[in-house]
Amino acid sequence: MKRNNLTTAVVAAIAGVAGFAGLATAVDLNPDGLGQVLIYPYYTVNKSQDTLFSVVNTDSVNGKAVKVRFLEGYNSREVLDFNLFLSPNDVWTAYVSQRSDVGGAAVFTRDHSCTWPVIPVGGQDFRAAAYAGGSVFPPDGGPTSITRTREGYLELISMGDIIPGSPLADATTHIQTGVPNAGTPPCSASAISGNAPQPYLVAPTGGLFGAGTIVNVGVGTFFGYNAEAVDGFTSIPLWSGSGGLTPSLQQANTATSTVGGAIAYVFNNGALLTLDYADGIDAVSAVFAADAIYNEYFTVLGDGAATDWIVMFPTKRFYVDTFYNGGTVIPPFAENFGASNAGQSNVQVGINLYDQEEGYTTQPEDFSPPGVGHPSSLPYEVNVISFLASTDANAGITSGVFGSTLVSNIPPYGDRGWMRLDMASGDGGHAMRPAANNGDVLNGLPVTGYEGYNVINANAQPGLLANYGGLFRHRASRSCTTDGAVPACS
Numbered sequence: 001m002k003r004n005n006l007t008t009a010v011v012a013a014i015a016g017v018a019g020f021a022g023l024a025t026a027v028d029l030n031p032d033g034l035g036q037v038l039i040y041p042y043y044t045v046n047k048s049q050d051t052l053f054s055v056v057n058t059d060s061v062n063g064k065a066v067k068v069r070f071l072e073g074y075n076s077r078e079v080l081d082f083n084l085f086l087s088p089n090d091v092w093t094a095y096v097s098q099r100s101d102v103g104g105a106a107v108f109t110r111d112h113s114c115t116w117p118v119i120p121v122g123g124q125d126f127r128a129a130a131y132a133g134g135s136v137f138p139p140d141g142g143p144t145s146i147t148r149t150r151e152g153y154l155e156l157i158s159m160g161d162i163i164p165g166s167p168l169a170d171a172t173t174h175i176q177t178g179v180p181n182a183g184t185p186p187c188s189a190s191a192i193s194g195n196a197p198q199p200y201l202v203a204p205t206g207g208l209f210g211a212g213t214i215v216n217v218g219v220g221t222f223f224g225y226n227a228e229a230v231d232g233f234t235s236i237p238l239w240s241g242s243g244g245l246t247p248s249l250q251q252a253n254t255a256t257s258t259v260g261g262a263i264a265y266v267f268n269n270g271a272l273l274t275l276d277y278a279d280g281i282d283a284v285s286a287v288f289a290a291d292a293i294y295n296e297y298f299t300v301l302g303d304g305a306a307t308d309w310i311v312m313f314p315t316k317r318f319y320v321d322t323f324y325n326g327g328t329v330i331p332p333f334a335e336n337f338g339a340s341n342a343g344q345s346n347v348q349v350g351i352n353l354y355d356q357e358e359g360y361t362t363q364p365e366d367f368s369p370p371g372v373g374h375p376s377s378l379p380y381e382v383n384v385i386s387f388l389a390s391t392d393a394n395a396g397i398t399s400g401v402f403g404s405t406l407v408s409n410i411p412p413y414g415d416r417g418w419m420r421l422d423m424a425s426g427d428g429g430h431a432m433r434p435a436a437n438n439g440d441v442l443n444g445l446p447v448t449g450y451e452g453y454n455v456i457n458a459n460a461q462p463g464l465l466a467n468y469g470g471l472f473r474h475r476a477s478r479s480c481t482t483d484g485a486v487p488a489c490s
Helices: 003-018 146-150 167-172 280-288
Strands: 037-044 050-057 063-072 078-086 091-098 105-108 114-116 151-162 208-216 221-226 228-231 262-268 271-277 292-298 305-312 350-355 382-386 407-409 416-422 440-443 448-461 464-473 475-477 479-482
Touching (some): 037 050, 037 208, 037 305, 037 448, 050 063, 050 078, 063 146, 063 167, 078 151, 078 167, 151 167, 151 208, 151 382, 221 448, 221 464, 228 280, 262 280, 271 440, 292 305, 292 448, 305 416
Antiparallel strands (some): 037 228, 050 091, 050 208, 063 151, 078 114, 208 221, 292 475, 305 382, 440 479, 448 464
8 A cells, every 4th residue: 555545544544533633734624513613604684584603612721712704695795703702611602683674784792702892782783895895895796785794604713722821811711700601701902902812822723613593583483503613724823803804714724735725634435635735725615625415305385395405605705706816717616706797606506306206307407587698507605595486476586494585496396305416517517726735626616505494384283383494414425536647536
């Protein structure tokens, strides 16, 4: 056995036992749910819903300085960011809600953990400046209304561990009273504002996990999910003040990278690939790369059943937004944001629908209502696929479960079944840039998300209406090729 294959086999065995625990020498998507970076694939305030978030610091010794960044769903322009300071064993909770019928979204918290700036008691409104002009970002050609902030997603990036016993630790550690949930840290502005925290941070060690929940109190729906956890993201502190655009997913770094970027660990059909990229963002994309995603749908009109798929591209903006890519779209994506349609960056996918009894169709070959020039394309960073009949007045306008306007619709094949969404073959083929160390190319797109379904029973008991729902993460497959190398992707 070649030495590199032996090394891979040993690392794979360790990873299989530990779930990547302790393998912080490369970027990986930790199946155990702990990491340095957390990605919450979807928030919404549509349809009278609120989205709740939590993040937990499992480290009993070190506090964490964390960048919290909310991004809208069209093109991932940020709508709010701030710094969060978690003490050891701490939890931070917040929720996003709609301000008014004509307003955008805002974040609220009753939590005692320190943030800078401080979130007002009445909540902090999301902002349109990053996509509508008036900030360092030029307008991107998408919608400019504040209502664009109503759907999107959340990133948390650990900037560093807080040195125990430091002034920053003293300012952010909760003072206990003996009453549960009554501990309050000093949160002194002189310690947590500006660049005051920077001298008291060391490289982050991970250990964060989180969850998101989409709730409609009025009708009784509750959709909860785990945040995606990226570990091994950075080997150095990545401090930034609250007004900065950093840290970002572009800053993934690995000390042992031979090309000055970041290494990614990715499993491909049971084999562990070690991929060294000059651009750190490619390492993050690699751990989310899939040539297809799979999930089910359930849509029975008589039972009041509906299904939405969240299909979210967590790194897309760095490849399609001219603010980041210098004007030229970068593979595996196909067109810049706004290149042919205002407010869109289309990427073609393949639709394969199956019922529950081996029935199969590739029809429709497009989402409904039909687009022009972009068959079967997903146009946004956060996409919501609904399964509504073509005759439904809401098909392609709002989704059935979450009420999303970032919607593409697929008329279901039968009232229940499953779908394979091909991420690799559209637009002549989607493939990432080759890894610098071995030429390995991951086919498909960086993607994550889940299926959400809701069933309304109007006659659970006389006079009683009942709602039932579930949320299930997408399953995925990967494929890898190597240009001229034998064996390929070893």
